[in-house]
Amino acid sequence: MPRERIHNFNAGPAALPESVLRVAQDELLNYKQTGMSIMEHSHRGNSYEQVHEEAKTLIKELMNIDDRYEVLFLQGGASHQFAMIPYNFLKRGTRANYVLTGSWSEKAKKEANYIGQTYSGASSKADHYTYIPAFDTIKTSKDDAYVHLTSNNTIYGTAWKDYEPLKEWNAPVFADMSSDIFSRPIPVDHFDLIYAGAQKNLGPSGVTVVIVKRDLVERFTEHAEQLPAIMRYQTHIEGNSLYNTPPTFAIYMMKTVLTWIKEQGGLEEMKRRNEQKAALLYHAIDESNGFYKGHSDNASRSLMNVTWMLPTEELTKQFLTEASEKLFSGLNGHRSVGGVRASIYNAVPMESCEVLQNFMDEFAKKHR
Structure with a gap:
């Protein structure tokens, strides 16, 4: 006799809506009467293309994202973005500002240190990361290459509450929102780049969502030309996140979760x-x-x-x-x-x- 479903409080990969799992179960062998699983479809074919575009459309609709932004589906998790961000946006002679609120922001800063110069405009490490620094204590500069924050800290149980003061910062604002994206409305237009691994609120592990301003990427086109093509955001924008084979099943699952979120309200x-x-x-x-x-x-x-x-x-x-x-x-x-x-x-x-x-x-x- 199958075991009953348990109370799942795992930090990630995390719980998925049971109704989403049932949809995936029903469609696993024969997706939309095509005679095969979505996992077996070509990422260049019409069936998968519809899944891909619907997932993007749902993200834009639910988060109220305007046309200034691109939505990308990448791989490597947030950890890959720790490196991809400074490779693309941290020029020689500039410094990136990392607000330290936990282990993941530390790791993001450490990765950037391999690529360029960084500093920390605020940190709660001395107090064991028990709080998010108040905005009036965070040092920023118009000369910052960007200011990076981690919106929710899974290990310590802390989170940023109010993003309105971000408008006062005179540098691009980047955020790792892996563990609280789609948990509440956020003012996307206060950010220049948002990234999130899917395995908390959006689906299974395997796909990372990146929401980035087009003009930000365009400003750094010449700088990014020195990078391997797969490390450039412009590559993935031009390829509609299909430069290399995407994690098609993870994106299908994410689309199904996004549909569930919409249906729930x-x-x-x-x-x-x-x-x-x-x-x-x-x-x-x-x-x-x-x-x-x-x-x-x-x-x-x-x-x-x-x-x-x-x-x-x-x-x-x-x-x-x-x-x-x-x-x-x-x-x-x-x-x-x-x-x-x-x-x-x-x-x-x-x-x-x-x-x-x-x-x-x-x-x-x-x-x-």
Whole structure:
């Protein structure tokens, strides 16, 4: 007898909507009566081309992206973008500004250091990345090649809340939004480049979405000509993300997830649900009389990754063991931080968060 579906709180690859999985299951062997799977179709054929274009159209529609931007489907994850961005936009004699709010922004800056000069306009590392720096503490310059931020920090459970002050920065603004893209509406026009691995809110691993201003790429065309063709954004713009064979099944799955988001009510509805889910778990932390201690400051709390500590390592192990017995998956905190982490991306249902909240309440009452 097949095992029931569990409560999936994995940080990524993460939960997918069950209805999306059923669509993929139904179409796996015979996509749209073509007699073969979408995985078997040529990426140059009409069947896949429709999937490709529909995915782009849905991204633009749901995020309200205007014609100044290109939407690209690339490979290599966000980690590849850590290098591709400075290769394309960090000229000799300029510096890139990385706002450090966690391990992924550190890794992005480290990769850029191999290519050019960088500095950090702000960092919360000294306080164990428990908060997002206030805008009035972030140093920027009109001479920055670009300012880079990580919108949501999966390991530490922090997130940027308000992007309005970005308009005051006089340099291009780039953002790694891998773990919270499509979780709420964002002002895309405040950014020059956004990138995100799909495996949190958009689908399975394998495809990376890049949203980039055309005129930004055009300004750096001469600079980028020294790069191998596959490393240039212009190459992928001109090739409609088909310069090399794209991850067709991952893009098909992403298109199906995007259709689900639209059918559910779009990004405003995703935001409403995510706020409700996060509130359940933060309530369990706040009402535990100190038994659970959240990692992040209240003002910087993530809606996607709720992180907390228990009083002892022994209690943490017991919590995770009992959670596993109750069919919770993925609650181990990141190895660099420890504790517990619940990743509650779009596809994690309210019911799973309600069951986890009840488990947290009962465990705290039993052991404090």
